[in-house]
Amino acid sequence: MSESCLIQKLSYYVKLNEAASKRMASLEEKEETYEKGVHVYGRDDRSNRLFVVKSGWLYTYTDLPDGRRQIIRIHHPGDIVGFPDIAFHQPTTELRTAERVTLCPFDKKALQVIFVELPQITALLFSLAVREEAIFIDLLRAMGRMSAREKIGYLLLDLWSRLKITNSAASDTFRLPLNQSEIGDAIGLTNVYVSKTMTALEEEGLIRRVGTTISLTRPDRLARLVDFTDRYVTMDTTWFPMTAG
Amino acid sequence: MSESCLIQKLSYYVKLNEAASKRMASLEEKEETYEKGVHVYGRDDRSNRLFVVKSGWLYTYTDLPDGRRQIIRIHHPGDIVGFPDIAFHQPTTELRTAERVTLCPFDKKALQVIFVELPQITALLFSLAVREEAIFIDLLRAMGRMSAREKIGYLLLDLWSRLKITNSAASDTFRLPLNQSEIGDAIGLTNVYVSKTMTALEEEGLIRRVGTTISLTRPDRLARLVDFTDRYVTMDTTWFPMTAG
């Protein structure tokens, strides 16, 4: 039997004993699959579940009344989706697939069990949640104070450094299953200007594009350009409570 | 003896029994006071404490290498400052006072105690942390997709709805101890354009300014303009674990 998504994700950071693993596995629901470009959940739902992404890309976004759209976060396999919503009765954003996706949902109430029985997992989930916050801070900085060129560089570096963790093969090339409208919505540009800027970046030799894949030919130069900090490689787990048993 | 800052803050949301209160109080350190416009902590510090704001405004920010600045979040009395940093070994942002400020610090390690002994407080802190995330999402939307006029409207509404909670007197007027450069850095504009935009908003009759105080004369119209959702009034606490004892 294949391991639970969530356990797999968490044991990347801390060692789980068997009792904890069993308990965690019991909280997870049956996995669900969605096609490309479909709505998963949104502001109208009352469900309030969290999802672990098993495969595929998806993203959360919000619309303004007049149709302007802001993509908030792009989610990859291994990510936990939905933290920002658990403080409220309803989701605050829309969740949509960028391609075919498999998700492992679990109910918000499962956290209750974790908080009472598994302090170490609690600390880990807490850290994962606040790390997301730090990542939003970096994004905010890019959105507020960077040029189009820098914004695109930032987005690519962010995606790249996340994918590096799971695809440990340290390739500079990755698949980017987003169209230019989606890229623009993620960093506050129009699809037209995304096209122009990416073409310019390619002519400068900073990136290379082949179909839907992209290569960062000078990741170091790009990183210097946008003053990039990788938030994914390290996490401070030293203060976590020890496992009971 | 005056009550602990943290307990005061938390008991707004859940009822603490005496044992829990005592335990919490023991985690807090001695309060500290800082003058206007001074640095409290930043990326060079290793300390990694959290702060409850007792009085005064302050803000977290990051700089780009060339001097551009982004104010990330403005903190008011009652706020807990520092969540985004606890996942890392060092702070990710700089913390600076906007005026004279009193803070109640406590060490990140205190969370360990809470996670093990006080599941209900754990759930509450978790919710407060992820609510911050939701607020960043709203801000991101404003930064990415709104005009200068809308951005300023959004900022004012956000500040106003936060102040309404503690100053329960439902006044439309509040003190804004930030200069226009700081306002601009908070929403991605220059001080010059902040000036022009606020003058325009005033001429439209949406706001009124007297010295350092500001009045939202048409909060409803402003809220419609920016499609504003108040994230501060409600929080879902129904799923919290019951208090032990």
Next chain:
DNA sequence: CGGGTCGTTGACCGTGATCAAGTAACGTGG
């Protein structure tokens, strides 16, 4: 072949940045 999506390119335009000068308020020291 036809329609749809997506990326590209060009012409034009507007929002907000930049630069600079001027004013008001305030504190400090002679």
Next chain:
DNA sequence: CCACGTTACTTGATCACGGTCAACGACCCG
């Protein structure tokens, strides 16, 4: 009490980054 420096806000002239609109081509799939 005035001279002076500092900080903050305002206003105007000019500029440029990125938006808007539109046309076109590549590709895919039916």
